[in-house]
Amino acid sequence: MKATVLVRLKTEVLDPQGDAVRRALEKLGFQGVRGVRVGKLIEIEIDEAHENAPDLAVRLQKMADEMLANPVIEDYEVKL
Amino acid sequence: MKATVLVRLKTEVLDPQGDAVRRALEKLGFQGVRGVRVGKLIEIEIDEAHENAPDLAVRLQKMADEMLANPVIEDYEVKL
Numbered sequence: 001m002k003a004t005v006l007v008r009l010k011t012e013v014l015d016p017q018g019d020a021v022r023r024a025l026e027k028l029g030f031q032g033v034r035g036v037r038v039g040k041l042i043e044i045e046i047d048e049a050h051e052n053a054p055d056l057a058v059r060l061q062k063m064a065d066e067m068l069a070n071p072v073i074e075d076y077e078v079k080l
Numbered sequence: 081m082k083a084t085v086l087v088r089l090k091t092e093v094l095d096p097q098g099d100a101v102r103r104a105l106e107k108l109g110f111q112g113v114r115g116v117r118v119g120k121l122i123e124i125e126i127d128e129a130h131e132n133a134p135d136l137a138v139r140l141q142k143m144a145d146e147m148l149a150n151p152v153i154e155d156y157e158v159k160l
Contacts, residue, residue, distance in 0.1 A: 006121050021122070021147070030143055032130025041086050041119035042101070050112025063110055067101070 001051040003060050004079040007040040007069045042068050056080070081131040083140050084159040087120040087149045122148050
């Protein structure tokens with residue numbers, strides 16, 4: 001099975017990459033783009049032997065906390 | 081309104097970043113992770129004046145094609 005972790009910069013953290021994308025879209029002639037934020041889409045393939053483990057959600061949460069996201073500047077969302 | 085573009089490496093393209101994450105998770109003691117793929121989560125804030133434009137979906141598609149994704153190695157998915 002596949003679990004997805006979405007990692008976003010916290011709202012109060014500046015996103016220079018997103019700003020660069022916004023400016024580039026404007027230059028390319030795309031109108032109406034007020035802002036762009038760039039985050040990460042992390043897809044984790046879980047072994048069959050583990051996909052029904054009762055603590056799977058908790059472990060994914062832990063992975064995100066310890067490795068996938070930087071909790072100081074990023075928020076994450078785990079989707080099973 | 082917010083539109084989301086998910087960008088993923090094509091299945092046949094190697095993902096060294098994802099592999100590094102997988103190995104790191106293993107080292108940290110997380111079992112049952114067979115593979116990891118890292119993509120981009122791009123959130124685009126659309127101006128009110130443009131959010132009901134009939135061609136919005138087409139324009140987002142075009143943005144993804146021309147700027148947000150590299151169609152040679154990446155697939156994308158636009159969510160409105």
